[in-house]
Amino acid sequence: MNINQRIATVLLTSRIRQLLVAVLSVTFGISMYIAMNGFMAGVNNVQTEMTFTAMPHLKVYNDLANEVEAILPPPSDSQTVLIVNNARNIRYTEGIRNATAIKTAVRDLDRVMGVTTQLNENVFIRNGVSRVSATLSGIQTQSEDQLFRTTEYLTEGDLFELDRRANGIILGTGLARRIGVGMGNNVTVSTSEGLSKTFKVIGLIETGAQSADRTRALVSLQTAQQLFSKNKNYATEVLVNLHDFDEAREVAAQIAPLTTYKVEAWQEGNGQRDSANVLRNSIAIAVSLTILIVAGFGIYNIMNMTVNEKIKEIAILKAMGFNGGDVIEIFLAQSVAIGLLGGFTGLGLGYLIVCIIDRVPFDLGSISTLPMQYSATDYLLAFSFGLIITFLAGYLPARKASKIDPVAILRG
Amino acid sequence: MTALSVQQLHKHFYEPVPFHVLRDLSFNIEAGEFVSIMGKSGSGKSTLLYLLSTLDTDYEGQITINGTSLTGLAQNQLARFRNEHIGFVFQFHFLLPEFSVLENVMLPALKLRKQSRERIEARALELLYLLDLKGQEYKKASRISGGQQQRVAIARALINEPAIIMGDEPTGNLDSVNTKIVFDIFRQLARERGQTIIAVTHDDEFAANCDRIIELSDGMLV
Numbered sequence: 001m002n003i004n005q006r007i008a009t010v011l012l013t014s015r016i017r018q019l020l021v022a023v024l025s026v027t028f029g030i031s032m033y034i035a036m037n038g039f040m041a042g043v044n045n046v047q048t049e050m051t052f053t054a055m056p057h058l059k060v061y062n063d064l065a066n067e068v069e070a071i072l073p074p075p076s077d078s079q080t081v082l083i084v085n086n087a088r089n090i091r092y093t094e095g096i097r098n099a100t101a102i103k104t105a106v107r108d109l110d111r112v113m114g115v116t117t118q119l120n121e122n123v124f125i126r127n128g129v130s131r132v133s134a135t136l137s138g139i140q141t142q143s144e145d146q147l148f149r150t151t152e153y154l155t156e157g158d159l160f161e162l163d164r165r166a167n168g169i170i171l172g173t174g175l176a177r178r179i180g181v182g183m184g185n186n187v188t189v190s191t192s193e194g195l196s197k198t199f200k201v202i203g204l205i206e207t208g209a210q211s212a213d214r215t216r217a218l219v220s221l222q223t224a225q226q227l228f229s230k231n232k233n234y235a236t237e238v239l240v241n242l243h244d245f246d247e248a249r250e251v252a253a254q255i256a257p258l259t260t261y262k263v264e265a266w267q268e269g270n271g272q273r274d275s276a277n278v279l280r281n282s283i284a285i286a287v288s289l290t291i292l293i294v295a296g297f298g299i300y301n302i303m304n305m306t307v308n309e310k311i312k313e314i315a316i317l318k319a320m321g322f323n324g325g326d327v328i329e330i331f332l333a334q335s336v337a338i339g340l341l342g343g344f345t346g347l348g349l350g351y352l353i354v355c356i357i358d359r360v361p362f363d364l365g366s367i368s369t370l371p372m373q374y375s376a377t378d379y380l381l382a383f384s385f386g387l388i389i390t391f392l393a394g395y396l397p398a399r400k401a402s403k404i405d406p407v408a409i410l411r412g
Numbered sequence: 413m414t415a416l417s418v419q420q421l422h423k424h425f426y427e428p429v430p431f432h433v434l435r436d437l438s439f440n441i442e443a444g445e446f447v448s449i450m451g452k453s454g455s456g457k458s459t460l461l462y463l464l465s466t467l468d469t470d471y472e473g474q475i476t477i478n479g480t481s482l483t484g485l486a487q488n489q490l491a492r493f494r495n496e497h498i499g500f501v502f503q504f505h506f507l508l509p510e511f512s513v514l515e516n517v518m519l520p521a522l523k524l525r526k527q528s529r530e531r532i533e534a535r536a537l538e539l540l541y542l543l544d545l546k547g548q549e550y551k552k553a554s555r556i557s558g559g560q561q562q563r564v565a566i567a568r569a570l571i572n573e574p575a576i577i578m579g580d581e582p583t584g585n586l587d588s589v590n591t592k593i594v595f596d597i598f599r600q601l602a603r604e605r606g607q608t609i610i611a612v613t614h615d616d617e618f619a620a621n622c623d624r625i626i627e628l629s630d631g632m633l634v
Contacts, residue, residue, distance in 0.1 A: 003522040014510040316506040321495020
């Protein structure tokens with residue numbers, strides 16, 4: 001330890017209470033930064049997870065063509081008048097005919113995590129007199145579970161039972177309540193073409209997304225294909241999940257040439273989820289930075305007071321041959337020490353708060369405690385912001401101290 | 413040998429009103445001389461001392477200490493020069509109250525870093541014994557009497573074996589007993605160690621026993 005650091009240490013430790021206040025303000029700022037950002041990231045993760053319980057990152061389906069060829073060529077001369085009445089863009093085909101081929105092609109792409117096919121149709125589900133409309137999804141249980149972790153959302157029954165029982169059906173909890181059925185009861189499913197079939201409820205599912213839970217019914221893909229008299233390559237949608245959902249647009253562009261059907265990334269029509277995440281993150285960062293800056297003002301204040309209190313000692317140090325740089329070092333070392341002390345205790349306290357929040361009970365859908373993300377980056381950023389702010393807060397008073405004119409002070 | 417030489421020194425104050433404080437001072441001080449600067453209040457004697465000590469650099473003329481011309485040097489060079497060649501004793505002791513007596517004495521030498529910590533400590537103890545401060549070494553500087561504090565300040569001024577010790581009313585705050593002790597120390601340092609000492613003082617008795625008196629009146633030598 002050189003003489004400047006020794007002086008800094010003595011000056012700092014001679015005022016334990018002020019030191020404590022300054023350190024605590026940094027500690028508080030840094031721990032809040034960590035806790036708030038961890039919590040917000042946790043909330044974002046849960047939101048994302050909920051969004052993707054029913055929605056894939058990418059979807060291939062049969063859509064109306066966007067560009068329609070003109071029915072007749074435009075007239076070649078000005079003497080001819082062309083009138084087309086009541087032109088319509090008609091979809092000639094239903095669903096995807098070669099779903100299996102598309103699935104196989106997409107599955108081999110690098111960034112793809114999983115692919116599944118679904119056959120979705122609107123149906124009526126009846127139990128005695130109560131009749132409600134629902135969306136019947138024929139699913140491939142294995143790949144469906146891989147994409148959406150469907151088994152985790154089953155409150156009763158077993159997803160894979162669908163493969164073993166052709167007359168098995170899984171209902172959303174809201175849907176089951178609406179028609180008043182429970183496990184083991186029978187329901188009748190009627191298609192829009194008038195076909196009816198009786199199914200047995202072998203499971204209940206609750207994702208937390210109300211609208212889905214009130215209308216969703218799952219059967220196996222084969223059962224659905226039979227019900228709607230389709231062949232085994234038929235599906236209405238091919239659903240794709242990626243390793244990184246932020247790459248959805250790029251992968252969509254990569255898949256588009258493989259098929260004539262519409263390929264849609266999740267961002268289309270879900271922009272609000274993205275902006276909500278950005279907003280939450282900005283609020284968390286703004287609030288925690290504000291706390292850190294307030295801590296910075298506190299340190300600035302304390303260091304300024306110290307400089308004023310020690311103005312005679314500074315003058316005598318300068319008279320004895322300490323130069324401006326030494327004086328800056330002496331006072332800057334004090335605030336950096338405050339920053340480091342506050343930084344390390346702040347990291348500890350931050351981790352503690354994070355652990356506590358993570359254990360607060362909070363029941364919603366698939367989560368049972370408040371969401372929390374553990375991210376090393378947050379800790380690193382909090383620590384460096386804390387250091388930068390204490391450095392700045394200490395530098396200004398230190399510079400002021402270095403500019404003290406010893407003659408003015410020593411002459412009184 | 414000339415310890416300090418001043419040529420055609422002028423000093424102006426511009427605040428609050430323009431004032432010509434020092435007018436064309438020229439004098440030499442030989443090594444080992446014990447000189448006091450006297451004069452009425454406002455005669456410019458303290459101003460002169462701060463110019464000589466390089467703390468105040470706003471002047472016209474030429475100041476040379478131990479053969480080194482100090483006029484026009486940068487602040488950091490001057491700080492280094494003060495550290496090595498000038499010892500200060502002020503009216504008020506200006507010790508760092510949080511440090512022990514011993515550490516206060518060692519500070520300028522630790523800054524200079526020409527010797528190891530052990531040698532500095534040994535020398536500081538030697539000086540404290542010389543100034544009759546045995547037994548006070550490890551006390552806080554704020555816990556000893558005013559006369560003792562002033563002697564600690566003298567020990568601190570001596571630690572780097574400076575060319576000149578400058579005192580600004582070094583006995584101004586002391587009772588007559590301590591004044592005599594401090595004066596005797598200065599006297600002894602000049603006579604036995606050949607230490608050059610320049611002290612601003614009001615005290616006629618103090619001045620009368622010096623080797624030489626530089627008397628200022630209205631910014632001029634008398």
